[in-house]
Amino acid sequence: MLETDMRPWRARTIGGGRRQPGRLERTRGGELAERNQWGSRVRPLHLMAPVWNWGTRGIRGLSKAVAREGSQRKERSLLQFLADHFYDVQALREYLLQKQVLKVHQKNRPFTHIKEHFGPHAAGAYFILKQGGAVRFQGKEWIRPNARGRFSLDFLTFPAVPVEAVDASGSAINYHGLDSLLTLKELQSLWLRHCPHVDDWCLSRLHPLANSLQELSLAGCPRISERGLACLHHLQNLRRLDISNLPAVSNPGLTQILVEEMLPNCEVLGADWTQGLGLGPEEQSRDTASPVPA
């Protein structure tokens, strides 16, 4: 009854749809489980890899400041409390969330003007450089933006030279941003290391590059799982594939074996396949070497 008095300008809703706080809770196993209206537990929701949550913290919460974990938790729970009990705080947080999403979309917009005037290779290169990545044209050096994000526009003067290598590591490229990359028909090497928005859907889009792509690196992308890696079988010309440090892959050793079977001509760098197996003989002997009381 107190809660109806506390709510500022929308004391009651017609729909009776007051937000139900605390619908998710942690089980003993540390998983987030949901409780339905009658308090009985529903099957636990699958959590995305925790790295993703931390890496895009800005999307989820209002506070972007890098603070100690303890104080951040306190801030989050205050915000959570406010959002649970006040509609305007909830609306504000939803609006800010939408703005974050729009920011990522804005970064991935295609540059159609450049594409019309200078060709697809120049447009793709411009796109990558704008994101903060690096580009190498055939027979030329790597072009990178400097610390302030500026880069030389010389590449617009050589229109027909194809792009050979792209390093988009750490950029905000996502599914829509790949539009600009897929027109680079002679791309040989693509590095997408630590890209927070590259996920399984993006990998399913890479098949138009099958004829030319020889090297692909996906190391450290928090959203890629073994389901996306299954789409890489289209890239039959691939010679080097780096799938190390993928937190969302459930069984890295087994996944590596399956990917190696899928791409027989490709050298797959990734998790050590002995990861997840029991103690090897060297490790066992190391243990017995330490003095054991008789």
Added chain:
Amino acid sequence: MLRRSLQLALGRDVLGRDVLGRGLGTRRGGSRLGKVEGSGGYRGSWVAPVSSFVTFKIRDPGHDVKTVGRLGEGDWNGKMSEIKKKIQSFLPGGAWTQLHDTSYLPPEHSDVVIVGGGVMGLSVAYWLKRLEKPRGAIRVLVVERDHTYSQASTVLSVGGIRQQFSVPENIQLSLFSVDFLRNINEYLAVVDDPPLDIQFNPSGYLLLASEKGAAVLESNVQVQRQEGAKVCLMSPEQLRNKFPWINPEGVALASYGMEHEGWFDPWSLLQGLRRKAQSMGVLFCQGEVTRFVSSSSHAETASGEEVTLKRVHEVHVKIDHSLEYQPVECAIVINAAGAWSGQIAELAGVGKGPPGTLQGTKLPVEPRKRYVYLWNCPQGPGLETPFVIDASGAYFRREGLGNNYLGGCSPTEEEEPDPENLEVDHEFFQDKVWPPLAQRVPAFESLKVRSAWAGYYDYNTFDQNGVVGPHPLVVNMYFATGFSGHGLQQAPAVGRAVAEMVLHGNFQTINLSPFLFNRFHLGEKVHEHNII
């Protein structure tokens, strides 16, 4: 005065109604709420049990319900004892609670009642809340009989999504749904809740066709490409090169969907929709719809014929394991009951009339049982395996990393199993599913069946495509059912279409007029070739 202040303190308005419009004195079996069939209202005898602190002695055995207090006798004492009983019951230790917990009952009034809480019903609820103007304008109630979803088609489904259909509307629905699934964390984001992972496998679908079906397959692929699906045709040679584990004998042509096709976890989608709908203010109720109270009116068509138009006014929701029911006054009813939509439609009076007329046209949706088998084959096809649908109708797909495969086959009309229960027939696997799959994939000659389950298709016996939109005669009943095995993959788009129909009166994003109810009476089949 005391009562009024008590009411206000307890969060009720001046008329004694609480947030959901429930009346005063509503208690279990009270007169305004929770009726029981066959009686005018359950008037239970409200007797407080005797507390351990104060003892009452029964002095006069002639009075069976009254207990008489220690002080004196007579009617004055009778009254005093009643007062004492009442005071004692709300002292600590007493049994009377001011508010009986009626949270299990649905509200008495709701603008839209959605019968069925599977993916289709939840999708309609989500889109209604998302497209309504202004925010909070519509009260939506979702009535689901079984909150464990033990027999719901959604969670028992294999979870595939494809664009390889022959009807353009089906392709558009599927493309919209894939877009929804890809951006699911933008659509269904709830502040402070973890993001959803529907575990999508973008491995694509591979449809194989024999000599007979090759021409149809090719024309279908043309239609699909026109609508924007990324499908390519493959010859048997290309098939052998790409997938060495396949035996292309008997295959004339294959169509392979490279993007936007695959399979996912339907339970996560269901929970995501439910969580988001709950956060947007949709009410949920566990109960079964047993009756519709409607009124009829007569109208004349342009050609002078008389028709009877019906309007549903109340939906009676019966609570589980109880005789109690709650009449919910509503403006619009949406039938998203899946395999049981036919029964719900009959309750509303759809199909009561001479056969051959519009009044007499029933909703031709019935439950059909389908089996799914999970087997393990250590030498089976690798990680790149798409969802393979053989020319014979048998299908399989990979499940997880451990060389497990899910598959099944639709039986012919003559062999349809009895949809009474969800018991699995293992002979069906031996006779009908295994031979064609083993012929197509030689590695499947040695496999071991791990488990199996059965689920219902909400099978449209007319043309195996969905029924969407209002009924022409029962004017406020809308359908979102009858998808015959491809409902899950079209649910987000169909939800939007039905919400647009309810809020704006016409379809705005995808035109689903071929799927209206009228086609059953007019006999216009929307024939879909690629139904598995």
